[in-house]
Amino acid sequence: MAEDVRLVVDTVTRIDAAGRAVTLASGATVRYDYLIYALGSGSGDLRVPGAAEFAYPIATLEAAQRLRPIVDAASATAPVTVVGAGPTGIETAAELAETGRSVTLVCGQALGPYLHSRGRRSVAGRLAALGVTVLEGPGATVTAVTADVVRLKDGRTLPSAVTVWSAGFGVPDVARRSGLSTDGAGRLRTDETLTSVDDERIVAAGDSAAPSDLPLRMSCQAAIPLGARAADTVLSRVTGEPPSTVNELFVGQCISLGRRAGLVQFTDRHDVARWFHIGGRPGARLKEFVCRGTVRQLAGEARKPGSYRLHRAPGGAQRQQLLQARRDGAPASR
Structure with missing residues (x-):
């Protein structure tokens, strides 16, 4: 670790913007000149009756580690239900099915709507080749979860020894609890x-940031450029230069379908x-x-700070058009 870096392992409970300090769960206080708010995201609020008690989120490493022994303890023929058909749900269902598990994927509406x-x-x-049962349509919405059953909106009841929850989106509520402006999902507004x-001393990056209330999709394609842009913004303010703005540039979306298959869905630069x-x-x-390339980019930046430059690539005019349409009160399609 660099000499001018101090690592603190703790949990932030509150940001004191006026005092330029964060309060930690241990009771300690860390002061700052500039704060980068990069808390990431996790599963959405488990408000479906029984979900918080009987379903297992999988959006974070810690959650996945808690889930593993539960799956291992279930019999090989025990039914497993995965709720949510975004990339996490699809990948989870495929991984479990490839090991021989009996898996049902509850989509809510459509499989991979993006x-x-x-x-x-x-x-x-x-x-289908892996044996996953995919339930789609308006009736395929979970209304309740018990220790061994998942109930759907259309009245169907699914036996489920293990229910994995990958639906929804949530971010830590530190910004809201600290009196900072957030969007409807709790992201810090920038x-x-x-x-x-x-507060110009607070800069956000990643899933917990909502630039102009037009947040970018969860992905490495957004996370790395946003991190680099946040760093550049701080450095610009330190030197008294005007910071640059976000450039939105996407290439595609990647999904693992077990260990032997996958999908790379190409997109235009606007995703x-x-x-x-x-x-x-x-x-x-x-x-x-x-x-692997993502890891190499991070490692390269660590070895040679400033070598990463993709966040400076032009992202096209559509984001500016969306922002102008919002200012004018006119509808705009993304």
Whole structure:
């Protein structure tokens, strides 16, 4: 660790913006000149009756570690239900089914609604080959969870020895509890430089940031550029220069479908799915290449600070058009 870095392992309970300090769960206080708010995200609020008591979230490493012994303890033929058909739910269902588990994936509405129809068919085909039962449509919404049953809106009852919860989106509520402005999901509201709308000494990055109330999708494609942009914003303010704004640039979406198959859904730079995708084993290999490349980018930046520059690539004019449409009160499609 660098000489000018101090690591503190604790939990922040409150931000005192006026006093430029954060209060920790241990009772200690850490003061700052600038604060980067990068708390990430997790599962949504488990408000469905019984979900908090009987379902197992999987959005974080700690949650996944708690789930593993539960799955291992269940019999090999025990039914497993995965709730939520976003990337996490799809990947979880595929991984469990590949080990021989009997898995039902409850989508709520549609399987992978962000995918192009061709990519969705590819995912559905792979899940079917693995033996996953996929439930879609307005009736496939969970209304209650018990220790051994999942109930759906249309009246169906699913036996479930283990219920995995991957539905919804939630962020820590530190900003809200600290009196800072947040959006409806609890993200810290910022301008386009990722600076808090309440305090120029607080800069946000990642899933817990809502720049101009137009947050970017959860992904490495957003997380790394937002982190670099937040750092550049702080450095610009330290040197008295005007900070630059967010550039939105996407390439695709990657999903693992077990250890031997995957899907890479290509998108335009504004994150709208295109018809082209790569599936099967080539899709798995390409996703693994992307994951390794992400780690290499982080390692390269650690070795040579400032070497990462993709956050400075032009993201096109659409984000500015969306912002202008919002200011003008006119509808805009993304």
